[in-house]
Amino acid sequence: MIFYGYKGTHVRTAPLPGVACPFCAATDTLHVSLFSRYAHVYYIPLFPFSKPLAAACTSCHMSWDNKALPAALQAPLRAVKQDTRMPLWTWSGTALLLLGLGWAAVAGARNDRENNAFLAAPHVGDIYTVRAKDDDKNYSLLKVVGVKGPTVDVVANEYVINNNHPIDELNAPNKYSKESFSLSRFELQIMQNKGQLTDVDRLED
Numbered sequence: 001m002i003f004y005g006y007k008g009t010h011v012r013t014a015p016l017p018g019v020a021c022p023f024c025a026a027t028d029t030l031h032v033s034l035f036s037r038y039a040h041v042y043y044i045p046l047f048p049f050s051k052p053l054a055a056a057c058t059s060c061h062m063s064w065d066n067k068a069l070p071a072a073l074q075a076p077l078r079a080v081k082q083d084t085r086m087p088l089w090t091w092s093g094t095a096l097l098l099l100g101l102g103w104a105a106v107a108g109a110r111n112d113r114e115n116n117a118f119l120a121a122p123h124v125g126d127i128y129t130v131r132a133k134d135d136d137k138n139y140s141l142l143k144v145v146g147v148k149g150p151t152v153d154v155v156a157n158e159y160v161i162n163n164n165h166p167i168d169e170l171n172a173p174n175k176y177s178k179e180s181f182s183l184s185r186f187e188l189q190i191m192q193n194k195g196q197l198t199d200v201d202r203l204e205d
């Protein structure tokens with residue numbers, strides 16, 4: 001199976017009025033066809049990278065491709081090429097990719113703002129994603145069970161998981177320790193700044 005490669009699409013065929021055929025010398029018998037060659041992945045066009053063209057004479061049926069154009073045809077063909085708008089859809093995969101990146105950036109920024117707001121005003125039930133101690137790849141959870149002024153009481157999840165979004169897997173009541181401990185909001189802030197606390201979730205009931 002081929003997942004990537006390139007394809008060509010026919011863009012336009014135009015006459016070349018007033019240009020004499022280099023082979024049979026007839027005029028007004030030449031036509032040029034323009035193509036766009038584009039890279040694709042899974043048949044989604046990514047970007048165009050060349051504009052091959054071919055010319056043919058309807059009188060003598062001689063034809064010439066991109067690589068072997070007679071000198072007399074080069075200037076008129078270049079003019080047609082410049083006059084032809086190449087199809088924008090050959091960029092559609094790249095456009096989708098950029099949209100996706102933009103969306104991810106917007107979603108990331110919103111999540112950061114949300115995390116900061118949740119951390120500044122903790123609620124019972126908030127769940128903090130934290131890195132396991134001395135272990136970059138593993139994550140666990142802290143759950144807020146009480147808020148008293150500048151401190152929050154949390155219970156630690158007793159499991160770690162090699163996934164930076166552990167909440168789906170670990171957020172079950174029986175997976176948390178029974179014993180709570182206190183953290184100040186200042187400590188939470190420091191944990192967030194150091195990248196030890198990576199996410200805050202407030203689950204809606």
Ligand SMILES: [Zn+2]
Nearest residue numbers: 021024057060
């Ligand atoms: Zn001809």
